[in-house]
Amino acid sequence: MNKVRQPVPGAQPRVRFDLPVVPQQTLDPAAPASAAEAGTSSLFRHPIYFGFMGTVGVGIALALSYMLTNTQSLLLWIVTALFIALGLDPVVRWLEKRKVPRPLGIVLVLAALLGVVAVFFATLIPTIVEQTTQLVQKAPGWIQDFLNSDFFKQLDVQYHVLDTVNEQVAKFFQDAQAVGGIFGGVLGVGSTIANGLFGTLIVLVLSLYFLASLPSIKKWAYRLAPRSRRERVEDLSEEITRGVGNYVIGQVCVAVLNATYAFIVMSIFNVPFSVLLAFVVALLAFIPLVGGMIAAFVVIAVSLTAGWQTAVIYAIAYFAYLQFEAYFVSPRIMQKAVAVPGAVAVISVIAGGxxxxxxxxxxxxxxxxxxxxxxxxxxxxRQDKN
Incomplete structure (x- = not known):
């Protein structure tokens, strides 16, 4: 008698762990074969939408261009104020390391800066005004001496310089539009001076606000970066701002040393208007690479009034100092600031100017x-990792 086989109580059928079957996609002959064709078909399907969005994009671009064009002065003021704040920030940080609170450090730095400006206005401005007045008064005499010189007389005989100048001056004053342009230019100069004073006030106020709120501005800016890269962004930003601040302080030191040396040399050799020219040298020394050369030619041109011997001696002494500054002074002062190759520095200065x-x-x-x-x-x- 055969035994009837019955399944074990509670037994379940074995589950088969097979790979899932990938459904085959049916290709629609009418569907586009690529993303470009899909975009093209969508463009033809919704031309009004794409035309409207394109018009909106062009309008936004024109609006931004209009805003940048009409707020150019404001943007320059903001950049200047930020540049000054970054230049003063290393001094405030140095005071913070000496256990001075940041608000008190800002007050001390601003007080020192205002004190220097006050001393400058109290001592140098009257001398500069006096020497400028003397320069204006003596300029006609120098021009007359040049006109009476043998060199100019020979030049006039050959090329009729005086006749040409007199003819052009007569034509100029006969032109009513040109004469009216003189008065318009005077008004324009007054408007430019007023705008310059207003811009200086705005820059000073913005510099104060930037200097006071620089840490909070940095923290807010760092949060715009992704959290995974925030630390790296912070390190790079701190290094950049530290380099800019050290560069500003270094450039101030270089300009002060340049002007001091020029003033000493001019005082020794009795170059006229030494205080005024030293102030000009200090301003031009802030311009990298070419500022010292421009200052040298300006002072040499004025020193020619005291004699060509004085001009030659000053040129030798000042150009020797420029070489000393380029190889010994600037590298030591700028060693903690920025390091830029010479070719890149020249190109960047020309482009920035x-x-x-x-x-x-x-x-x-x-x-x-x-x-x-x-x-x-x-x-x-990133390229090295690939």
Whole structure:
């Protein structure tokens, strides 16, 4: 008698662990074969939508261009104020390391800065005004001596310079539009001076606010970066701002040393208007690379009034100092600031001066250093990993 086989109580059928079956996609002959064709078909399907969005994009671009064009002065003031704040920030940080609270450090730095400005206005401004007046008074005599010189007389005989000048002056004063342009130019100069004073006030106020709120501005800016990269962004930003601040302080030291040396040499050799020319040298020394050369030619041109021997001696002494400054003074002062190759520095200064004038030339080198640092630490580091 055969035994009837029955399944074990509670037994379940074995589960088969097979790979899932991938459903085969049915290709629609009418569907586009690529993303480009899909976009093209969508464009033809919704032409009004794409036309409207394109018009909105063009309108936004034109609005931004209009805003940038009409707020150019404000943007320059903001950049200048930020540049000054970054230059004063290392001094405030140095005071913070000496257990001085940041608000008190800002007050001390501003008090010292205002004290220097007050001393400058109290001592140098009257002398500069006096020497400027003397320069204006003596200029006609110098011009007359030049006109009576044998060199100019020979030049006039050959090329009729005086007749040409008199003819052009007569034509100018006969032109009513040109004469009216003189008065318009005078009004324009007055408006420019008023705008300059207003801009100086705005820059000083913005510099104070930037200096006081620089840490909070940095923290807020760092939070715009992704959390995974925030620490790296903070390190790079701190290095850039520290380099810019050290560059500003270093450039101030270089300008002061340059002007002091020029004043001493001019005082020794009795170059006229030494205080005024030293002030001009200090201003021009802030312009990297070419400022010292321009200052040298200005002082040499004025020193010619005291004799060509004085001009030659001053030129030798000052150009020797420029070489000493280039190889010994600037590298020691700027060693903690920025390091930019010579070719990059020249190109950046020319480009910055062409775009933003003197301010562009001033900020060109630290900007180039910041770009080089970002390329080195971000792009090149990423390329090395690949």
């Amino acid at each position: 062409s775009l933003l004038g003197v301010l562009g030339a001033l900020i060109a080198i630290p900007t180039a250093a910041a770009i080089m640092l970002l390329v080195k630490e971000v792009f090149i580091a």
